[in-house]
Structure formats: structure tokens, C-alpha cells
Amino acid sequence: MDAAAVKLSYFAWVRERIGLASEQITPPAEVRTVGELIAWLSGRGEEYAYAFERPQFIRAAIDRVHVKHETPIAGAREIAFFPPMTGG
């Protein structure tokens, strides 16, 4: 399967730590799940390592739908990472 470009979006302190609201990336083909993407992103630099240092506090959405870390990312156009939500 060819690796595809995907838009990553970051919110709240994930956004602040990475220093970006969104970016376009093409993860390597061996990155198959949300959790694997988090691990791969953590190796991209200090700011990513800081943002994802406690993966258990990172929530994710694929194409605007909440997903678990085990969810495959194949076919995703947008993957968002953010802390537990505090709306309402």
C-alpha cells in the first residue's frame, strides 16, 4: 500500500507544545494505527516528544470522529490529537 499524505491537527496543549495547529505529513507505511502514529511523531523532535510524552492523555479523532489508539489510520484524510476534553 502506498503511503498517503494526511493532515494532522493539534488542539489545546498538544498544539501549544508542538507549536503548530496543523501540518501535512506522510507517515511511513509501517505506521498503521493511531498509537503507532503517536510513537512515530514522538521521534520527530523535542516538541513532539513533549506533546506526546504521556500517550494515555492523548485523545484522537480521524476525519472528525473519536477513535481509539488501536484504530487503523489507513484512508484517513485528517487525524487530530488533543487532550481530554473540558467543554460544557
Next chain:
Amino acid sequence: MDAAAVKLSYFAWVRERIGLASEQITPPAEVRTVGELIAWLSGRGEEYAYAFERPQFIRAAIDRVHVKHETPIAGAREIAFFPPMTGG
């Protein structure tokens, strides 16, 4: 103990069946509880017998506080009889 005059108030279909909103009565001394008062009132005429024909559906208040049929009536100034409530 001397028998004392007490105001009886009737509401909803109890009021309609008896044909009175309130009246002053002096029950005999042997009538000691709300339930005994209901039984005694039932003997006062057809309209009372009709109003109190099913005592289990009669609620009572003494001096504007809900009471049970076992509650003594001694000292009451006002005793009210009414069906189960349907407000709200």
C-alpha cells in the same frame, strides 16, 4: 377531654361529592384519628358516604400538613380531605 370544634375543608371531587368547600364540626370524643373521622363522616349522609366510599383514595392534612389516617386529630384546628394530588 372536651370535644372541640374543628374546620373541615374539602377539595376536588371530595368537595364536589359533599357539596361543601368547608364546614365547622365537633366530632364526638371517641373519634380520635383521621381514619375514625372519615368513618364517622361517612355516616352523616349519602353525600359523605359517596365522598368517602373508598377511604384508601382519601388523603388528609391537619393544619396544612399531610398526615396519615392513623394520625390523632386532637388539637387540630383544620382538617382537610382530598384525592391524591395531581399538580405539577
Next chain:
Amino acid sequence: MATIRIQAEDFDAAAAAAALTAGRNDVGAVVTFTGRCRSEDNTLAALELEHYPGMAEEEIARVAAEAERRWPLQGTIIIHRYGRIRPGENIVLVVTASSHREAAFEAASFLMDYLKTQAPFWKKEIRADGSEGGWVDAKEADDQAMEKWAK
């Protein structure tokens, strides 16, 4: 502490709720419950609500005091109408304010369950054909709803 009104005229739920929070910045949650007269598929022309003057206010005050004992409320408003009420009109209003949403929700629900079964009001139906539809029967479901709050 609760505001309790028994009245024939309609009420303004929004104005009541606004009064509860005016000038306050410590209220985190406001719940309002508005009970309205339903047309019952257009068979109902109106409800005639009878009440026990004096006791209605006192009994509702007792129930409100119990709610304020159970939950950390910053304000409570209860308004109950009597007299003739037509479909689409308001019957009852409960407003609760608290710093926490669960308290506001639970207290409002508790108050309504108690009002249904403990407040001395009785509804008589006036049918659309002009006849009296009789007194509304108390619902066992309402008694059960109240019993769930028993300590």
C-alpha cells in the same frame, strides 16, 4: 430562601431564571423545568387547577427546604399556577441554581417529582366538546418517581 409563588397569571421563566443569577459570578449551572398544558390530541380545551390556598405555599416551601438540605443550591424558584389553563400554556416552573450541574439537575428533578405527588393541586379536564372530562387520576408512575428519592 427559595422563592415560591402560587398564582393564576402566567409566568416568565426567563425573567425568573435571570433574577436568580443577576450580578452573580459563582453560579455554574442553572436548570429550569417548565411544565405545560398539553392538548391531548385536541380533545382537551383546558385544565382547571384547584389548589389548597395556604397549604400549597407551605407544602412547596417544605419540599424546597428539603431540596436545599440535600443539594448545595444557590437559589431555587418554584411557581405553580392555578385556575383555568389552556393547551400550550405554562403550569409550573422550577428553577435551580448551583455551582455544580448534577446538583442543579437532581434538585430540579426531585422538586418536580415531589410537586406532582405532594403539592395540594388537582387537575380537572375541560373537554373540547364542552363537557367536563373529570378529575385527572393520580399516576402510580408519579408515586414511584417520588419514592426513588426516599432516603
Next chain:
Amino acid sequence: MATIRIQAEDFDAAAAAAALTAGRNDVGAVVTFTGRCRSEDNTLAALELEHYPGMAEEEIARVAAEAERRWPLQGTIIIHRYGRIRPGENIVLVVTASSHREAAFEAASFLMDYLKTQAPFWKKEIRADGSEGGWVDAKEADDQAMEKWAK
């Protein structure tokens, strides 16, 4: 069917609730929940609410559809604000209308529990002394509140 608005400006809870029942005489119960910004003993100057545009609307629509599946609702309104919100100002509004009070109460409570933990909003505190107070932590109590609705 639900009306959902994500907006920076304040809302009028009363007007929203009135819109839900205008011209209807089959609505027996209307519950409104208004969530407000608290001053936290005057240490808080404001909350800055960040949200995920697009997903916020979609996620709330999913939760509202679930509420409409679970309870016989005649109308649902959810308004959630974003941006800077000061103590005493409104944050969120939920309105539910039903012919039955339990449905209106439970659906409104369910919607709030889900909004707290599932709607993509994040609160940052701006302290009264001008400093950033940091991001508000998610509360375990909110997760537990949501879990009680699991089927």
C-alpha cells in the same frame, strides 16, 4: 432534527426555549440547562475556550441524535460558545422538550454529561493577575458521569 450552534457570541436561553415550543400544544415539559463561567473566588479573569471547528458541530449532532434515539424528544437545542468567556457569562445551553418530564430531564442531563467529555472543546484559564492559569484538567467525575449512560 436538533438545533446545534457553535458560536462566539452569547445566547438567549429564553428565546431558544420559546422557539422550541412556539405554536405547539403537545409539549408537556421543557428543561433548560445553562452552564456559566464561575469566578472561582475571583481568581479567574476569564476562560479561553478552544474548539475543533467542524468536529464540534458533528460530534454534538451525533450525541443529540443518540439522545433523540433514547428518549421521545419533541425538540432539542444545543448551543456551545467558544472564545473568551468571563465569569457570570454563559458557556453552554441545552434545551429539551418532551411530552413527559422524565424524558426531558434525563435527555438534558445525558447531553450535558456527553458534552463535558466528548465535545471537542478545551478550557484555558486566564487568571485575575493576568497570568495564564493553564489548561483545565478533565475531571474523572465527568468521565464517571458519562459512563453511567452506557447501555
